[in-house]
Amino acid sequence: MTAPPTGLRERKKAKTRAAIREHAMRLFEEQGYAATTVDQIADAAEVSPSTFFRYFPSKEDVVLVDDVDAVLLGAIRAQPAAVPPVEAILRGIRGVFDGMSPETWEFERRRQRLVLGVPELRARMLHQMTDAIDMVAGVIAERAGLPADDFSARVIAGAAVGAMVAVLPPEGAEKTDGVTPADYHRLEKALVLLQEGLPLG
Missing domain, CATH: 1.10.10.60 (Homeodomain-like)
Structure with missing residues (x-):
């Protein structure tokens, strides 16, 4: 990566x-x-x-540190300034996930399986989502030439991160096989839904 x-x-x-x-x-x-x-x-x-x-x-950090984060933030940052924020996030995710090798997918599958299957890891992962919002908001604001703590950038980042969290299997669900390409498509669908104004149905 x-x-x-x-x-x-x-x-x-x-x-x-x-x-x-x-x-x-x-x-x-x-x-x-x-x-x-x-x-x-x-x-x-x-x-x-x-x-x-x-x-x-x-010990938790061995599993929770996500090496893809920095690559994804770089891919979002690299999108043209005219591209709207959610579309920039979507394009960045597409580029990163499309470029992941089978070995990287396998490692992420194993890592996410542990995160989703171990309650204390899942709890800390969800707690770290505020850090994820900070990182994504910073990139969104930077692309728009706004201060890093811009309110609108934080709201957009919060909505995007929330969409990502929403596609995770619920706690206690049987599916704990970790991330797969199919999960990426669900994430993409969630961001498109956000782009379209969150219509129901």
């Missing part, structure tokens, strides 16, 4: 981060999120616990 690091130090850091995350995901899937400790993850990745915390502030 992002350009690979070029320097030796950056490549080593990226490799270590990826190893920590992959071992953590494997352990979460094999023995459960709650039963997995930071020490176990660090041991599996052959790093110290202190090294783990240099890359991820907490």
Whole structure:
């Protein structure tokens, strides 16, 4: 999703981060999120616990940190200034999701399956939506040449993020397989509905 690091130090850091995350995901899937400790993850990745915390502030962050966010914000920011905000978000999402490799889709499926299936992760993810509104509002305002805290930009961002949350499976639903291309199309449909003024039916 992002350009690979070029320097030796950056490549080593990226490799270590990826190893920590992959071992953590494997352990979460094999023995459960709650039963997995930071020490176990660090041991599996052959790093110290202190090294783990240099890359991820907490066990939750291994799952909740979304590497697609920065790419998506960049794609929205890159839309022509004349494109209305919701359309810019829609185009940005289309570009990012269309460019995702099968490996990225698979990782996101696993990550989202954990987020949706573990109550404490789901709760923190929903709590983080205010941060998502801040980020999207900032980009919308920037594109329009408005202050970062512009009220209209925040309302538009809140509506768009709300539409994204609305397509998530409800808590307790059987579907916890994580994000799939079909979910992307539901997200697209939600944003189009927002674009059209939220008609019912």
